[in-house]
Amino acid sequence: MTESPKTSRCGLVAIVGRPNVGKSTLMNHLIGQKVSITSRKPQTTRHRIHGILSRDHYQMVFADTPGIHTGQERALNRAMNEAAISALSGVDVICMMVDALKWTPADEHVLSLLPQKPEAPVLLIINKVDNLDDKSQLLPHIQALSERYPFDAVVPVSALREKNLEELEQALVERLPEGDFWYDEDQLTDRSLRFMAAEIIREKVVRQLGQEVPHQVSVEVELWEDGPRLTEISAAILVERRGQKKILIGDKGARIKQIGTQAREDIEHLIERKVMLNLWVKIKEGWSDDARALRSLGYDEPR
Template identity: 50%
Template sequence: MTESNNHCGYAAIVGRPNVGKSTLLNRLLGFRLAITSHKAQTTRHTILGINTLAGGQVIYVDTPGIHQRSDNAMNRYLNRTAKTALADVDLLIFVVDALSWNSEDEKVLTLIKQVETPTILAVNKVDRIKQKERLLPYLSELSSRHHFIEIVPVSAKSGRNLDTLQELVLRTLPEAENFYPDDQLTDRPEKFFAAEMIREQITRRYAKELPYAVSVEIERFEELSGLYRIHAVIWVEKAGQKGILIGKDGQALKEVATQARKAMQQFFDCKVHLELWVKVKKSWSSDEAALVRLGYGES
């Protein structure tokens, strides 16, 4: 126990796909660290978001959504990554949708019970509920499912009740000195975020045509006198998917590059020169070796 009563530790944000985990992380940090879209399984890696506060430091761990599919190597990787985080942290923030509980939520709760990590339940998207009187019975029903430290209704989109959640998270963490320098925001390198911002644009634009068949590999990342020069390959699984991404006269790919470059310039706070290529590698998401080469093998 420290004399300064400083709290510090790891808090994993867990839940099934599409409950708003990455949006919640971004709101709690006060800046966009994790990419978001309405498509399930947008998050593919654990990402640390370091939030240094007056009373200590919360190291948030954003995780892929835990789901029931395990039909290919990518799905197994996503579940393995999320499950590993459950046991390796000081605290869990279990995110669920308001008034919506399904079998995947139940699967997450089963895993939480196995690791016995202290858990806060964050009931997200309460801003969407028009009949507020329906919320109280739902919260009461959830409280009977597990001994949660506390159940906190929140809206990651509007920011509602997030101050309460963050204060609760901080005081629940162990007393310890800060693990990271006060100005450090994440453990991931800039190269990682460059790839994620390209993938975000693709996921948002082609959610129906290219659900999970896209990965981005940064082949060149150089800083030259205040300019970032970035060359990236977008990997797809079929020639038809390559055609969709490139578009007529290359216009679709140009638009992805333009929007990704704008996002990078805001994130990196410098000018960015971005060049993209699209290549085909058949069934890469089902190939364990290909996943490792593309950066999905660390979990």
């Protein structure tokens, strides 16, 4: 007797939370590929990025969002918040992510944005539980948060260590609607290779510079040319002040060279061919608080 085929499921899963709780790390580890850039610096993710996980009978389209934050009034921060908050509507599952036993005013703000009468199931994901010295504190914490909002389920995980991710994936599958796949099974993201390359370069900048240069750094790919043997990419790193440019270039160009080497290796892994990467630094004063400049960099494109 032949088995009947499993029903196909497909849906959009939004991952929201305050900055630096591990949203991008979670999505990358669920998919098994690096789709969203990561660092230990808050607000590394700036755009709403879709990562695609395809199995035999289901496809999850994750919306990795910028961390929702308060108290910053630059146009860039407003655009990041709008990208994150917009992910709360028109999705099939919402995942609110928190950092172990920590609960901050920023977490409270995210909780206040969740729909009071949710049409889609809302899961609470408690990340970094591997860092807890006393695991007995977890159950009272889960109970306290469950009393504050009607979460459909609470799933403790360690995104970085890949602990309990199979259980989380199963919890998500059970809540996906029936339907055909939206994307080809080998597609990992809805973003272009140019976008991904720019994000890789920005990741290396953020990781290299620490707190020396604030987050008013962006990357614009100005040339992408596929030749017979390699791909030539030219990209501009935008900063707002001359002092930032000097820090980014480094002594005799050492820092920008190191950023370029690291980025080139990751881009070659992404596109699976040799890359010649040319980087330079441009000063564009006030770009992070200029709505027109942000539009040109793709910060408010319709999703």
